[in-house]
Amino acid sequence: MGRRTAQAPFSLFSFQDIITSVTGIVVLMLLVMALELASRKLQAPAVQQSITREDTRAALSAAQTKIQELQRMLESSDWSELASRTPTEFAIEQEVLTRQIPLLKSDLAAAKRRVAELERQEKAAHDQWNARGKDRQQLERMEAEIGALEAKLKKVQKSGTLVYRAGPRESRQPWIIECTAASISAAPLGPISKPLQFVGSDSLSRIRQVEAWAKGLSRSEVYLVLMVKPGGAETATILEEKLRDLGLGVGLDLIGSDQAAIDPEEGAPVVEEPAR
Numbered sequence: 006m007g008r009r010t011a012q013a014p015f016s017l018f019s020f021q022d023i024i025t026s027v028t029g030i031v032v033l034m035l036l037v038m039a040l041e042l043a044s045r046k047l048q049a050p051a052v053q054q055s056i057t058r059e060d061t062r063a064a065l066s067a068a069q070t071k072i073q074e075l076q077r078m079l080e081s082s083d084w085s086e087l088a089s090r091t092p093t094e095f096a097i098e099q100e101v102l103t104r105q106i107p108l109l110k111s112d113l114a115a116a117k118r119r120v121a122e123l124e125r126q127e128k129a130a131h132d133q134w135n136a137r138g139k140d141r142q143q144l145e146r147m148e149a150e151i152g153a154l155e156a157k158l159k160k161v162q163k164s165g166t167l168v169y170r171a172g173p174r175e176s177r178q179p180w181i182i183e184c185t186a187a188s189i190s191a192a193p194l195g196p197i198s199k200p201l202q203f204v205g206s207d208s209l210s211r212i213r214q215v216e217a218w219a220k221g222l223s224r225s226e227v228y229l230v231l232m233v234k235p236g237g238a239e240t241a242t243i244l245e246e247k248l249r250d251l252g253l254g255v256g257l258d259l260i261g262s263d264q265a266a267i268d269p270e271e272g273a274p275v276v277e278e279p280a281r
Contacts, residue, residue: 167232167266167273177254178227181273182215183266184244186236189215192272194230200267208240216247228254232266 179194189211192200201218205211219229229248233241241257248255260266267273 167260167264177225180222180227180229181232181266182229182244183232183234184237184241185234186240189240189244190267191215191218192267194273195275197271197274199270200272208243212240212244212247215244216251219248219251219253222251222253224252224254228256230256230258233257233259234264234266235262 180191181194182189182191186208189203190200191203192198203211203214203218205214231241231245245255245257
């Protein structure tokens with residue numbers, strides 16, 4: 006028999022290091038796959054989330070099984086059999102493993118990029134969810150405003166009080182003056198406030214009270230609208246003339262006997278449209 010030529014010694018420890026490195030890379034890839042499956046929950050519809058959770062648990066279980074299998078392989082390796090191999094055989098296996106390591110590293114890098122993309126998508130999904138939350142809050146606020154407005158309108162309709170809607174902004178403050186056969190009241194259009202009541206023994210006494218109050222008003226700042234109920238026409242005619250003599254702008258309108266131009270508690274508030 007020919008004598009085997011001397012070759013460079015091969016360390017079993019270096020082979021074990023290679024096996025350990027490959028094992029670690031495989032385990033890391035399995036964990037990355039599990040993370041990717043878990044992150045799909047944010048992208049999947051609600052009906053598919055239960056399936057995604059099952060896939061995630063299956064992937065984690067497979068990863069754990071693979072880890073245990075690799076650990077058993079390392080722990081139960083027959084080193085006596087390895088010792089019987091020739092350095093050439095070890096060199097071939099080492100070369101194969103060495104070629105596989107860059108491929109595994111490339112796959113790992115791609116998996117990391119995929120994880121980064123999934124994290125970006127997750128953040129975008131969270132941002133979108135938060136935006137939808139703000140939309141829901143705004144919708145709830147609008148529904149509450151509409152509900153309050155409807156309740157107020159029902160109350161106004163039941164009481165017969167006129168409803169004033171917001172119009173173009175005026176530089177002058179309008180005042181509503183309600184004239185009846187037995188009373189005169191006034192309230193600014195817009196702000197909620199108790200109306201002014203001009204109480205007197207007769208219509209002329211009430212007219213003089215309104216005239217004294219109107220002398221403190223500025224034509225450039227206010228204008229007056231007389232709302233006349235049946236029976237109050239004579240009072241309104243005299244009052245309109247007195248107010249015009251003061252240089253104030255005066256308008257006039259008629260309302261029914263079952264209507265009220267001024268609410269006894271809130272005056273003449275304006276109904277605003279719900280905020281959009």
